[in-house]
Amino acid sequence: MKRPKTRARVNLDRRDFTKIAATAAGSSLAAYLVTTGPLSPFANLKQQQLSLNDDTHGPVSGPHWGMAIDLNKCIGCEYCQRACSAVNDVAPDKPWNIVVEDRTANGQKFYFSRPCLHCQHAPCVEVCPVKATYVREDGIVIMDYDRCIGCRYCEVACPYDARKFNWEERTDENPYVPTWGVPEVDRRPRGVVEKCTFCVHRIDAALERGQTPGEAREATPACVNVCPVAARTFGDLNDPDSPVSEVLARYPTIRLRDELGTQGSVYYIPAGEEPTP
Amino acid sequence: MTSITLRKRRFEFTPGTIFWFGLIGLLLFIGIVSALIVFKEGLVVTNLTNTVPWGLWITIDLSSIALGAGAFTLSAVVYIFGIQRFRSIIRLAVLVGVAGYTSALLTLVMDIGRPDRFWHPWVYWNVHSVLWEITWCITLYLTIMLVEFAPVIVESRFFNNRPGLRRFGHQLHKVAPFLAVAGLLISLLHQSSLGATYGIIKARPIWFKPSMPIMFIVSAIAVGPAVTMAVAYILEWVSGKRTVAHELLRTIARFSGLGLLVYAYIKFWDLLAVTYYGATPGSELAFRTLNLFTPYGFGFWVGEVFFGILLPVLIFLLPRFNRKPALLVFGALSAAAGILINRWNVTVSGLIVPVSYSPGTEYMLPPQAYTPALIEWGVALGVIGYIFLVFTLASRFLPIFETSEETQKLS
Numbered sequence: 001m002k003r004p005k006t007r008a009r010v011n012l013d014r015r016d017f018t019k020i021a022a023t024a025a026g027s028s029l030a031a032y033l034v035t036t037g038p039l040s041p042f043a044n045l046k047q048q049q050l051s052l053n054d055d056t057h058g059p060v061s062g063p064h065w066g067m068a069i070d071l072n073k074c075i076g077c078e079y080c081q082r083a084c085s086a087v088n089d090v091a092p093d094k095p096w097n098i099v100v101e102d103r104t105a106n107g108q109k110f111y112f113s114r115p116c117l118h119c120q121h122a123p124c125v126e127v128c129p130v131k132a133t134y135v136r137e138d139g140i141v142i143m144d145y146d147r148c149i150g151c152r153y154c155e156v157a158c159p160y161d162a163r164k165f166n167w168e169e170r171t172d173e174n175p176y177v178p179t180w181g182v183p184e185v186d187r188r189p190r191g192v193v194e195k196c197t198f199c200v201h202r203i204d205a206a207l208e209r210g211q212t213p214g215e216a217r218e219a220t221p222a223c224v225n226v227c228p229v230a231a232r233t234f235g236d237l238n239d240p241d242s243p244v245s246e247v248l249a250r251y252p253t254i255r256l257r258d259e260l261g262t263q264g265s266v267y268y269i270p271a272g273e274e275p276t277p
Numbered sequence: 278m279t280s281i282t283l284r285k286r287r288f289e290f291t292p293g294t295i296f297w298f299g300l301i302g303l304l305l306f307i308g309i310v311s312a313l314i315v316f317k318e319g320l321v322v323t324n325l326t327n328t329v330p331w332g333l334w335i336t337i338d339l340s341s342i343a344l345g346a347g348a349f350t351l352s353a354v355v356y357i358f359g360i361q362r363f364r365s366i367i368r369l370a371v372l373v374g375v376a377g378y379t380s381a382l383l384t385l386v387m388d389i390g391r392p393d394r395f396w397h398p399w400v401y402w403n404v405h406s407v408l409w410e411i412t413w414c415i416t417l418y419l420t421i422m423l424v425e426f427a428p429v430i431v432e433s434r435f436f437n438n439r440p441g442l443r444r445f446g447h448q449l450h451k452v453a454p455f456l457a458v459a460g461l462l463i464s465l466l467h468q469s470s471l472g473a474t475y476g477i478i479k480a481r482p483i484w485f486k487p488s489m490p491i492m493f494i495v496s497a498i499a500v501g502p503a504v505t506m507a508v509a510y511i512l513e514w515v516s517g518k519r520t521v522a523h524e525l526l527r528t529i530a531r532f533s534g535l536g537l538l539v540y541a542y543i544k545f546w547d548l549l550a551v552t553y554y555g556a557t558p559g560s561e562l563a564f565r566t567l568n569l570f571t572p573y574g575f576g577f578w579v580g581e582v583f584f585g586i587l588l589p590v591l592i593f594l595l596p597r598f599n600r601k602p603a604l605l606v607f608g609a610l611s612a613a614a615g616i617l618i619n620r621w622n623v624t625v626s627g628l629i630v631p632v633s634y635s636p637g638t639e640y641m642l643p644p645q646a647y648t649p650a651l652i653e654w655g656v657a658l659g660v661i662g663y664i665f666l667v668f669t670l671a672s673r674f675l676p677i678f679e680t681s682e683e684t685q686k687l688s
Binding site: 090094100102110114123125126128129130131132147149150151152153155156157158159162163164165166167168169190191193210243257260267 | 318320325327328388389391394397398401402405406407408409412474477478479480481484498510576577600615628631632633634
């Protein structure tokens with residue numbers, strides 16, 4: 001049986017048309033206002049997102065603290081790890097700085113050391129459910145130990161294994177004190193995550209005194225000061241005359257897993273055939 | 278009137294009930310003692326480490342939330358798609374959801390290092406964090422489920438002489454459709470965000486993929502209703518009363534079977550894309566490590582694929598099997614086990630492959646190992662005891678198998 005053809009007729013008078021047009025215009029205006037426009041509760045967020053997408057994110061004016069590590073110079077003495085553990089009173093089995101033996105692709109032995117890389121697009125900062133860790137204006141990624149709930153998502157998310165959790169209340173004697181330095185910060189309480197701070201307490205105090213981190217010893221991270229072969233340099237990446245900028249200008253450097261877009265503040269001079277002149 | 282007299286029957290001590298309550302008491306005792314030890318000593322008593330910071334408890338969180346997904350799926354079926362014949366199982370589905378979500382929250386409080394700061398995500402917002410969003414969604418959705426469940430509680434005989442409260446409960450029932458819409462949106466969001474928790478971690482090559490949230494939500498939608506179906510059968514066997522029509526439960530089983538097929542389809546392409554066609558250096562190395570040193574390949578094929586998908590699909594979809602209630606319950610338990618094994622595999626296999634970041638060299642930590650400590654199992658047993666207790670008390674004291682209209686007529 002053949003179906004009778006039905007013809008749909010649309011009756012639209014001018015009034016209906018005006019109504020529809022007005023509704024459409026009104027909704028799009030409202031949508032704009034509450035999503036990205038001035039009425040939006042997320043307007044700040046949007047701005048933040050936009051600025052995050054900006055490649056030149058990070059400190060636009062003012063310093064951006066960074067470090068360079070020369071893998072050709074490093075002799076694997078672990079002094080950086082010890083001084084760091086003493087000054088920051090870090091548990092000996094959960095060091096913030098690590099030093100390991102490694103080999104290049106063609107078998108040449110070298111020593112690899114790693115602090116926190118202080119990423120400008122830090123995966124750990126993105127995932128924290130309570131904003132207990134954040135990137136400061138000067139590029140340093142630090143923890144708010146009073147806010148951390150100890151979920152350890154940041155530890156899971158860090159591509160560099162740079163975060164350590166306080167599984168228990170610490171009562172241990174720090175074996176590196178006083179030989180390698182004395183504690184300058186409090187021990188972290190049980191149940192929070194901790195990490196390398198670029199010795200932020202030194203930087204903040206020194207800036208108030210008018211000293212330059214990376215040049216004045218009191219203003220420079222303990223690992224940089226203690227290195228017997230000066231494999232580590234520290235300073236303001238935005239200042240072309242800082243020690244770290246000079247190293248970056250002279251040698252080709254890489255950042256660890258740069259393809260992840262983490263934008264770390266620590267640069268490496270890779271181990272090569274020839275020692276760095 | 279008969280149903281009211283039935284509900285007022287006295288509690289009797291038979292050997293069966295004594296054994297059952299003894300078991301629940303024992304499980305809860307083990308759980309509470311373990312929890313107290315964890316609170317006192319800190320998470321150091323677990324086998325979690327800095328390389329494997331998440332383990333059994335996270336698996337329980339993820340699984341119990343996924344298995345509670347029957348609540349939002351069946352609520353959507355009734356209130357949004359208007360398929361009224363499923364109304365008789367809604368209350369049970371919401372009860373399963375409440376049990377699942379509350380056990381997830383209990384385990385979560387055990388798992389965080391600072392349980393005293395559990396409220397921080399509500400106050401200190403990081404809108405970029407999926408974990409923050411999940412915390413909010415779970416809070417909101419648990420509230421929705423409790424509001425949905427409130428009429429059931431006020432209809433129980435404890436409130437027989439509080440007519441005002443009962444009327445309020447029935448008023449609440451009228452907003453159920455709105456709650457179902459909100460619940461559907463929130464559930465779709467957080468059930469998939471649980472997968473995104475892993476899927477967005479670019480540091481770990483075997484997690485970092487867009488299929489992660491999709492696989493989590495599809496598996497939850499497929500298996501959640503099946504768990505509700507199994508609970509309905511089990512309560513029927515225990516109480517000896519036919520409560521939900523078997524034809525309805527069979528329909529739910531068929532739905533779950535189809536859902537599992539969709540899950541299997543996505544999983545198939547995911548596997549092919551990641552291991553066969555993709556095989557990026559990172560994931561290649563990670564999978565080789567897993568296959569050489571760990572039993573996770575076996576766990577995937579036998580646990581997730583055979584017990585989690587194949588077996589339940591056959592039971593749920595073949596007419597010769599899905600007419601037998603015992604087989605349907607077995608299929609649902611098998612599928613639920615598949616979810617548990619999947620969530621475990623995802624969590625632990627991703628973590629025991631160490632992250633590799635050294636510049637272009639062979640530096641690679643050995644694969645880590647993780648087996649839960651006894652105390653972690655102790656907390657898990659406590660959670661199981663809690664779930665048993667919820668179902669026992671609810672089935673004994675609450676009118677979970679009546680619709681609101683019926684009880685209104687009766688009272």
